[in-house]
Amino acid sequence: GQNIDQPTEMTATEGAIVQINCTYQTSGFNGLFWYQQHAGEAPTFLSYNVLDGLEEKGRFSSFLSRSKGYSYLLLKELQMKDSASYLCAALDSNYQLIWGAGTKLIIKP
Amino acid sequence: NAGVMQNPRHLVRRRGQEARLRCSPMKGHSHVYWYRQLPEEGLKFMVYLQKENIIDESGMPKERFSAEFPKEGPSILRIQQVVRGDSAAYFCASSPQQGKYQETQYFGPGTRLLVL
Numbered sequence: 001g002q003n004i005d006q007p008t009e010m011t012a013t014e015g016a017i018v019q020i021n022c023t024y025q026t027s028g029f030n031g032l033f034w035y036q037q038h039a040g041e042a043p044t045f046l047s048y049n050v051l052d053g054l055e056e057k058g059r060f061s062s063f064l065s066r067s068k069g070y071s072y073l074l075l076k077e078l079q080m081k082d083s084a085s086y087l088c089a090a091l092d093s094n095y096q097l098i099w100g101a102g103t104k105l106i107i108k109p
Numbered sequence: 110n111a112g113v114m115q116n117p118r119h120l121v122r123r124r125g126q127e128a129r130l131r132c133s134p135m136k137g138h139s140h141v142y143w144y145r146q147l148p149e150e151g152l153k154f155m156v157y158l159q160k161e162n163i164i165d166e167s168g169m170p171k172e173r174f175s176a177e178f179p180k181e182g183p184s185i186l187r188i189q190q191v192v193r194g195d196s197a198a199y200f201c202a203s204s205p206q207q208g209k210y211q212e213t214q215y216f217g218p219g220t221r222l223l224v225l
Contacts, residue, residue, distance in 0.1 A: 101151035
């Protein structure tokens, strides 16, 4: 079966760094997405990785290891507004997105 | 360029009534996806449509739920004889086309359905 695993909830301190992990098992693989979703709002696109390695985009970076079926989202210099759920989704061989349940990130002052 | 539009944003129905949720994709997008999200849970895929075609409805309950994306007009997700368990946020997403490379899905603001 197809499966995405990510922690349910994480807590971090304002100004710190946090890494949100995601492991995936899919029928084929065409890339890994990260989305951010604030409570009561729609998910918004953060990043897409299809090649191994780290992609940096401002305070956010995303890493992929295809051989390990593993990705992480790294958030630096955390701000209170980063409190949200972070959704990991893998694109399978049929180009369908398989979604994780999301990681709720709580930022404390 | 307007984003994905959904209406209504909030919908209240009594048990047994029908709910109609509308989604207008971004301009130039011909692929529409519907998702359901229960409180504190992740997105659950329901159905994927192109104009006048249902491509994948593997996530759609067999009874009471239907979806369409006509040649003209928005995509419609229809829930007949709603029950309390249908209460959720329903998100629509669109993408330009499916191809070899990544196609980011852009999400609408969602419709929050409450069944009394």
